[in-house]
Amino acid sequence: MPGKVYIVGAGPGDPGLLTLKAIRAIEEADVILYDKLVGDEIIEMIKKMNKKLVYAGKRSCEDGAIRQKEINELMKKYALEGKVVVRLKGGDPFVFGRGGVEAEFLVRENIPFEIIPGVSSINSVPAYAGIPLTHPELSSSILVVTGRDDIEAWKRTPLHGTIVILMGRDTLADICNKLIEAGRDPSTPVAVIEKGTTREQKVIVGNLKNIVKKVREAKIKGATLIVVGEVVRFSNILNGRPQKI
Numbered sequence: 001m002p003g004k005v006y007i008v009g010a011g012p013g014d015p016g017l018l019t020l021k022a023i024r025a026i027e028e029a030d031v032i033l034y035d036k037l038v039g040d041e042i043i044e045m046i047k048k049m050n051k052k053l054v055y056a057g058k059r060s061c062e063d064g065a066i067r068q069k070e071i072n073e074l075m076k077k078y079a080l081e082g083k084v085v086v087r088l089k090g091g092d093p094f095v096f097g098r099g100g101v102e103a104e105f106l107v108r109e110n111i112p113f114e115i116i117p118g119v120s121s122i123n124s125v126p127a128y129a130g131i132p133l134t135h136p137e138l139s140s141s142i143l144v145v146t147g148r149d150d151i152e153a154w155k156r157t158p159l160h161g162t163i164v165i166l167m168g169r170d171t172l173a174d175i176c177n178k179l180i181e182a183g184r185d186p187s188t189p190v191a192v193i194e195k196g197t198t199r200e201q202k203v204i205v206g207n208l209k210n211i212v213k214k215v216r217e218a219k220i221k222g223a224t225l226i227v228v229g230e231v232v233r234f235s236n237i238l239n240g241r242p243q244k245i
């Protein structure tokens with residue numbers, strides 16, 4: 001009899017944002033296959049639980065499709081040994097997380113599985129930086145995109161309101177230029193949040209014209225989420241403190 005795989009969202013980094021269901025699945029698991037973006041403090045917590053921990057994230061300069069096959073085979077191997085496997089992913093597994101791809105694989109292989117959603121970086125990282133994504137007077141829409149997309153494609157969607165950009169650290173300059181070309185005011189506020197919700201969180205605030213320089217000076221290297229829109233003005237007042245807005 002195969003075991004079971006839980007595809008679990010670990011949240012954005014702060015262990016306090018793990019769900020009760022995630023914690024129960026981790027407690028039940030024999031093996032944890034974890035991604036690069038799972039918070040260090042969460043990994044430290046699991047190490048103390050004496051679980052088998054296996055890194056199953058991307059390695060630099062590696063073909064994503066090949067790595068994904070290896071990860072699928074790892075889930076299958078442990079499940080066929082009758083083990084309870086937690087496939088632990090940063091944020092929510094179904095938000096730019098390939099959770100759907102892994103679930104499809106488990107369906108094909110007839111391996112029992114369950115999805116445990118997680119707190120996505122999309123909303124939690126801005127919240128820890130004091131930024132509400134909507135506001136009755138400032139923004140009534142949220143566009144979520146990745147900085148790896150063809151930015152031209154965004155123009156097919158409304159570019160007013162709040163824009164949340166994942167994986168956009170390395171294309172920030174292009175993103176800012178294209179948004180100005182598309183009609184956003186160059187003074188539109190931008191927040192760049194590195195390692196949000198963790199002890200190492202850094203929040204850099206600027207506008208479409210000057211944010212690139214500020215980010216370069218701050219030497220941002222870790223996971224980065226970008227928020228564009230008037231709502232970023234809140235971070236000046238609430239920077240670094242969870243909610244209470």
Ligand SMILES: C[S@@+](CC[C@H](N)C(=O)[O-])C[C@H]1O[C@@H](n2cnc3c(N)ncnc32)[C@H](O)[C@@H]1O
Nearest residue numbers: 091092095097120121166167195196223224225
């Ligand atoms: C492959 S996507 C995974 C998103 C994840 N599934 C989620 O729901 O948050 C990785 C990107 O999410 C963003 N991200 C995730 N955690 C973050 C954090 N703690 N701080 C800043 N950005 C984060 C970054 O843009 C990062 O490059």
